[in-house]
Amino acid sequence: MNFEKNILCIGAGYVGGPTMAMIAWKCPSYKVTIVDINPSKIVQWNSDNIPIYEPGLYEIVKATRGKNLFFSTDIDKGIRESEIIFVSVNTPTKTFGAGAGMAADLQYWEKTARQIKNSAESPKIIVEKSTLPVRTALAMERILASPDSGIAFDILSNPEFLAEGSAVNDLQNPDRVLIGSRETPGGLKAREALVEIYTHWVPKEKIITSDIWSTELSKLVANAFLAQRISSINSISVLCEKTEANISEVARAVGADSRLGSRFLNASVGFGGSCFKKDILNLVYLCRYYGLDVVADYWEGVVRINEYQKERFVLNMLSTMFNTLAGKKICLFGFAFKANTGDTRESPAIYVARRLVEERAELVITDPRALANAETDLSDIKDRISFIEDPYRAAAGCDAIAVMTEWDLFSGLDFERIYTQMSKPCFIFDGRNILDHERLFEIGFNVFPLGKSALKHF
Numbered sequence: 001m002n003f004e005k006n007i008l009c010i011g012a013g014y015v016g017g018p019t020m021a022m023i024a025w026k027c028p029s030y031k032v033t034i035v036d037i038n039p040s041k042i043v044q045w046n047s048d049n050i051p052i053y054e055p056g057l058y059e060i061v062k063a064t065r066g067k068n069l070f071f072s073t074d075i076d077k078g079i080r081e082s083e084i085i086f087v088s089v090n091t092p093t094k095t096f097g098a099g100a101g102m103a104a105d106l107q108y109w110e111k112t113a114r115q116i117k118n119s120a121e122s123p124k125i126i127v128e129k130s131t132l133p134v135r136t137a138l139a140m141e142r143i144l145a146s147p148d149s150g151i152a153f154d155i156l157s158n159p160e161f162l163a164e165g166s167a168v169n170d171l172q173n174p175d176r177v178l179i180g181s182r183e184t185p186g187g188l189k190a191r192e193a194l195v196e197i198y199t200h201w202v203p204k205e206k207i208i209t210s211d212i213w214s215t216e217l218s219k220l221v222a223n224a225f226l227a228q229r230i231s232s233i234n235s236i237s238v239l240c241e242k243t244e245a246n247i248s249e250v251a252r253a254v255g256a257d258s259r260l261g262s263r264f265l266n267a268s269v270g271f272g273g274s275c276f277k278k279d280i281l282n283l284v285y286l287c288r289y290y291g292l293d294v295v296a297d298y299w300e301g302v303v304r305i306n307e308y309q310k311e312r313f314v315l316n317m318l319s320t321m322f323n324t325l326a327g328k329k330i331c332l333f334g335f336a337f338k339a340n341t342g343d344t345r346e347s348p349a350i351y352v353a354r355r356l357v358e359e360r361a362e363l364v365i366t367d368p369r370a371l372a373n374a375e376t377d378l379s380d381i382k383d384r385i386s387f388i389e390d391p392y393r394a395a396a397g398c399d400a401i402a403v404m405t406e407w408d409l410f411s412g413l414d415f416e417r418i419y420t421q422m423s424k425p426c427f428i429f430d431g432r433n434i435l436d437h438e439r440l441f442e443i444g445f446n447v448f449p450l451g452k453s454a455l456k457h458f
Helices: 016-026 039-045 055-065 075-081 107-119 137-146 168-172 187-197 212-243 247-255 276-289 293-320 348-358 371-377 392-394 415-421 436-445
Strands: 005-008 030-035 069-072 084-087 124-128 153-157 177-179 207-211 329-333 362-366 385-387 400-403 426-429 446-449
Touching: 005 016, 005 075, 005 293, 016 030, 016 055, 016 069, 016 084, 016 207, 030 075, 039 069, 055 168, 069 075, 084 107, 084 187, 107 124, 124 137, 124 187, 137 153, 137 212, 153 187, 153 212, 177 187, 177 212, 187 207, 207 212, 207 392, 212 276, 212 293, 293 348, 293 400, 293 426, 293 446, 329 348, 329 392, 348 362, 348 371, 362 371, 362 392, 362 426, 371 385, 385 415, 392 415, 415 436, 436 446
Parallel strands: 005 030, 005 084, 030 069, 084 124, 124 153, 177 207, 329 362, 329 400, 362 385, 400 426, 426 446
Antiparallel strands: 153 177
C-alpha cells in the first residue's frame, strides 16, 4: 500500500506508544512506525500483552497494527524512510555531575539526534515530543546542522499533555495541541505539516501555534502549575487536621470559584508520575542557571511540600499505632501513582513502603495493575514484603490498611468482611480520601483520613 506520509516515532514508551497509535487510528492513509532500542518492549507491542495499560489503548493498537501502525527495532531504516520523526525518548533527571538531582539528563536525546543525522538521506521534520528544557531545540539544530550533507532539518516542539489513566481520551479530545516552530519560512512550513496531521480529528481552534521557545517552556510550566495545586491543597490538609476543618469542604468551596476551578484540589498522600517532580526540578535548575534564585526557591517549595506530605503520612501511622510499627502487619491498598495505570514512577507508595520497612513493619502490597512494577521498585527489600493481587487475602491478618491509590475497586470492597479478618484494634489510613469513613467507623475501624478529623474508638 502506498501511504501519503511516513511518520516515525523514536521511543515506544508512555508518550510515543499511545500518541502514535492515535495518529495511526485517525489517519489511516499515513504509515506510522514506532521504534525502540529495547527489543522486549517491541515484542510486547506486537503481542496481545502491550507494555502500557491505558483504558482503550489495546483496542486501538489491535485495530491498526499491521495495517498502518508498525513496531520495530530497526531505527536506521525508520529514519531513512520517514518524512516526519517524533522524538519521544526518556529524559530523566540527572543523577550525576552538574545539575544532579534537578537538570534533565539529555544523553539519550543527544544520541538520538546524532543517529538521525547519521542515518538521514532526505529532509526531515523533527518533532520534540519528550519533555525538554527550554532552548533544547537549538542544541538539536546545531547537532543536525551539517553544511556538507545538504540535508535540511526543521525542528518543532509538540509537548504532550496526557494524564495517565485517561491518555486515550486526552489524545482523542485534547484541551489543546501546542506546536512551536522557528518563525522562518522553513519552520512555518514544517509547523503547518504537523498541524495538518492533527486536523484529522482535532478542531483547528484547539491547535495553538507558537514560537519554539515558548512551547518548550509551556510544558514545564503546565506541569509545575498542576503540581503546585496539589501541594497547595495538601498543605491546607495539615491545617484542617489541626483545626477540625474538613478538607473536602474547603476544596468544594474553593473549587466553586470560577477563577480557580475544582480540578487538582483533592488532598492526597502526594503526587507522583514521571513528570511533575522531574519537570519542577528542571524548572528550578533553569531558574538557578539564570540567577533567578527567588523564583527557584518558590518552585522548589512545591516539591518540599510533596515530600513533607509523604513523611507526615508515615509519621501519623507511627504515632497513631502506639509509636511502634515493628512487627505489625500493614497492607498498602494500591501502588500505582494514580488509578487506571500500572505506572509506579515516583509513586508516593514507594517512599511509604520503604519507610514502613525501615520501621520494621511487615508489609503487604495489593494493586490490580502495578504489582510487577512494585516488585521491581522494591527489589532490594522484597524479601520483607508480600505482593498479593486479591485485596481480601492481602488484608487478612493485618493491623492496618493504608490507601495509596484511588482505584474504584477499593471503595467497592466488603469492609465488614475485611474487618473480621484483621487484627484488632485495626486502622485505616485513607491517603486518597476515597472511602466511606463514617461507615468504616461504624464497622469498627479506627479511621484516619487526610485533612479531616479522625474517627477512633479510643
